[in-house]
Amino acid sequence: MTDVSQHFEDLVRHHNNEDFDKALKSVNTILKEIPTDQKALHCKTVCLVQLSKFTEALEVAKKVTDQNSVLLLVTYSLYRLNRYPEIIERLSQYNANDLPLDLKELKAQTLYKLEKYADSVDLYKDLLKKQRDDLDTERQSNFLAALTQLHATTGKGYASVGNFA
Amino acid sequence: IPPVKPFTFDLVLNSVKLPSLEDKLQPKKTATKTV
Structure with missing residues (x-):
């Protein structure tokens, strides 16, 4: 198993345990190695939303090429920011x-x-x-x-x- | 006194989930039977 797939495994495990701080750390480790990994950017946006860091979530979501895939995350962040x-x-x-x-x-x-x-x-x-x-x-x-x-x-x-x- | 706007539930967070990561995870090993 490559390091990156191990970090994705960790990310999923922490996310399923609702430990979003640890999930965010795992996804940040992935992005340190592959800064443009689309799935990792999507996952990071999810973690930030779950941690109520909505402004940061919007910034990360902008880097996702398929904007439709993160439309719920973006609009929900806007909702929580009263926009x-x-x-x-x-x-x-x-x-x-x-x-x-x-x-x-x-x-x-x-x-x-x-x-x-x-x-x-x-x-x-x-x-x-x-x-x-x-x-x-x-x-x-x-x-x-x-x-x-x-x-x-x-x-x-x-x-x-x-x-x- | 202005009327109080009823409280509503935020149900959307329930829909916030990770994307499919099948292509990123190691396929699960399946048991093999040796004859």
Whole structure:
């Protein structure tokens, strides 16, 4: 096994143990040897996001050639930095129906922060139809929060609850 | 008093995962049977 593949093994092990400081050290060792390794740069961005170092994560993500592969990491970092309009701009390359579920979730959260409640409600309705994981209760809470705000600001919304509430 | 905006959960971090590293890792050794 080469040194680099051993460091990737270490990276995965530390990441799976949620020890992101050690995972970051492993990936930094790889990048010291191969500064442009695309997978390592991607992994470093993941580690930095997990460590809540969002500005640094954005800087590293810029070095990844396939920007689509790190779009979730970039937009999530922007979200945590409260840079909401930039997220909407970056996601505008997708038709609403083509947006992957994780990015759709991020867009729904972002629209809520931007007080665009009707659009947020629409996205949550779609997510609740398609996404089935152990976070559906929290997702329904987010949907109801957007719906409550839509009703509070426009008087509309509750008639569209349907089977989701 | 302005109305309180309801709390929402951040569910996206759950989707933040490492990329596939199959090409970077040593293939797992499989047991071989000697006849």
